[in-house]
């Protein structure tokens with residue numbers, strides 16, 4: 701069960717269509733070349749969380765791909781339509797909203813755009829509650845690649861996620877739940893679908909740290925929202941560079957993302973990481989406070 705809204709030149713604010721009927725041409729460059737951008741966000745009580753941040757990032761990913769997408773007002777209208785349709789089908793159930801914009805069938809023609817809504821998978825809550833085992837995986841480029849090779853589109857949320865999914869499958873085959881990418885010069889980067897967060901105490905001050913944005917990672921909306929409220933709550937904030945050693949000897953490590961929220965890491969490459977349920981709920985509460993605005 702799900703809800704699907706297509707944004708087209710004739711229905712720029714979106715039109716509800718059958719999610720189980722074919723909607724995409726096989727010649728769409730999103731399918732043929734993975735040429736497009738997307739966002740994934742959470743809706744609670746019929747409201748999309750962090751919508752401004754997600755629409756801003758969708759727009760900046762599209763700019764990086766020279767892709768002309770509908771503006772934010774059209775996406776907002778389509779999301780409202782999708783949320784109403786989703787509520788009609790599911791009642792008041794939390795939803796995952798996926799916004800996708802591809803190059804379409806003709807680079808000179810309109811993009812193909814849709815908003816797709818599904819119930820939140822049970823695995824998100826399970827991993828949040830029990831914690832996750834993580835493997836460090838080589839990402840195969842240096843932490844300088846984002847600036848030296850902008851055509852790699854590092855930091856943009858493109859739909860070419862085959863590498864990220866392969867990394868997850870590799871981790872699963874080794875019995876782990878997730879992965880953290882490491883650059884060829886041994887900097888901690890990000891998870892295949894998440895941002896790395898570390899909590900530590902320095903000189904009696906509690907600090908939240910995340911890898912350097914310019915190391916070629918996606919700017920996480922979850923990390924951004926958490927940092928904004930954590931600072932108000934007295935946390936000090938830090939930005940890498942981080943090495944794999946920095947993942948150990950702290951108060952906790954989490955993989956942060958819009959749907960799973962904060963998943964506590966309980967081991968990295970088989971080495972235990974301290975997991976504090978109190979810290980996870982304190983940070984999750986701060987995060988939810990931020991996303992309510």
Ligand code: PLP
Nearest residue numbers: 893894895918920921922957958
């Ligand atoms: N990094 C990558 C590669 C991701 O795919 C995601 C989310 O899907 C994130 C980080 C976390 O981003 P957000 O917190 O905006 O969901």
